[in-house]
Amino acid sequence: MADTGTLETRGSDFAKLARQIQDAGLLDRRPVYYAVRLTLVLAAYVGMWALFWWVGDSWWQLLVAVALGVASAQIGFVAHDLGHRQVFRTRRVSDVVGLLIGDFGIGLGWGWWNTKHNRHHANPNHEDEDPDVSPAVIVWSTDQVRRSRGLPRFIAKWQAFWFFPLLTLEAWHLHIASVKAVFAPTTKHRRMEGALLLAHFACYFGIVFTVLPIGMALVFVLVHQGLFGVYLGSTFAPNHKGMPILTKADKLDYLRKQVLTSRNVKGGVFVDVALGQLNYQIEHHLFPNMPSPNLRKAQPIVRQYCADLGVSYLETGLFASYGQALRHLHEVGAPLR
Known part of the structure; x- marks a missing residue:
């Protein structure tokens, strides 16, 4: 829990920062960047399926499965940017492209996600309002441990050790949740999403089980989907896991709520590409519609502004971020040990 007693909560703080960011032109669209990025990502994804067809009945397909897992996650990163309206000016175009590459391309429900x-x-790391810290299997706070029952309680005891193995199931979790959402009456475009998801899975399993014998096909699917899930989970875990968990008792303004619950990850261009530039999580949470290539430019402005206000701004290396997240999970499960 954040120490709200020592925090200033002046609502104007974010407005002053937003003016600096706006004046620097960092909220402007980057159409050329996204045209190139989307072309490269789609070319890589389609190219992996062409390679799959060319390799045919061979255990070398496991290398293709690994590469396809990486390409699938990169498409997910672009879909993420589309969801935040970073790419196109209009919601309609963003939705159309998002539905195509999300539902049909990688089998993830655009509307649900x-x-x-x-x-x-809206409420990062909030115990009751952030779905990413809801106690589904992993529990994120000592209060959730006390309330846990069944499988979450069993896992929580040693959940730091379970975390990465469980990520091999993350892609399946996303697929299943996407399909379930199609049957929810509150889901927009659910007929369209249902048709696109059905087309994705029909094409995916149809191609895999046509080209490969059943045993090899099953291993290919497990490797592809397992790596896809691990990659996505390993990208999002450094951003908030191990950071303060907020409750209803925490009364923070927008700037502090976003900054204090987020963590940036250092590492240069390689980490930027590998994590879809979500390693600038603080800047992304403050300005979710900022095009991702501008996040690096916004960082020194935001970091200095937080320093001037005396607001804690956390930035660490990739492996150190995993260490912080895993230590937090281990400490949360301590009462059960």
Whole structure:
């Protein structure tokens, strides 16, 4: 829990920062960047499927499965930017492209994910309101441990050791949640999403089980989907896990709520590409519609502004961020040990 007693909560603080960011032009669209990025990512994804067809009945397909897992996650990063309206000016175009590459391309429900992710952005790391820290299997706070029952309680005891193995199931969790959302009456475009998801899974399993014998096909699917889930989970875990968990008792203004619950990850261009530039999580949470290539430019402005206000701004290396997240999970499960 954040120490709210020592924090200033002046609502104008974010407005002053926003003016600096706006004056620097960092909220302007980057159409050329996204045209190139989307072309490269889609070319890589389609190219992996062409390679799959060319390799045929061979255990070398496991290398293709690994590469396809990486390409699938990179498409997910672009879909994330589309969901935040970073790419196109209009919602309609963003939705059309998002539905195509999300539902049909990688089998993830566009409407369901956007709704869930927007709830996360509104209340990051909030014990009751952020769906990303809801106690589904992993528990994130000692209070959740006390309330846990069944599988979450069993896992929580040693959940730091379970965390990465469980990520191999993350892609399946996302697929299943996407399909379930199609049957929810509150889901927009659910007929369209249902048709696109059905087309994705029909094409995916149809191609894999046509080209490969059943045993090899099953291993290919497990490797592809397992790595896809680990990659996505390993990208999002450094951003908030191990940071303060907020409750209803915490009364923070927008700037502090976003900064104090987020963590940036250092590492240069390689980490930027590998994490879809979500390693600038503080800047992304403050300005979710900022095009991702501008986040690096916004960082020194935000970091200095937080220093001037005396607001804690955390930035660490990739492996150190995993260490912080895993230590937090281990400490949360301590009462059960």
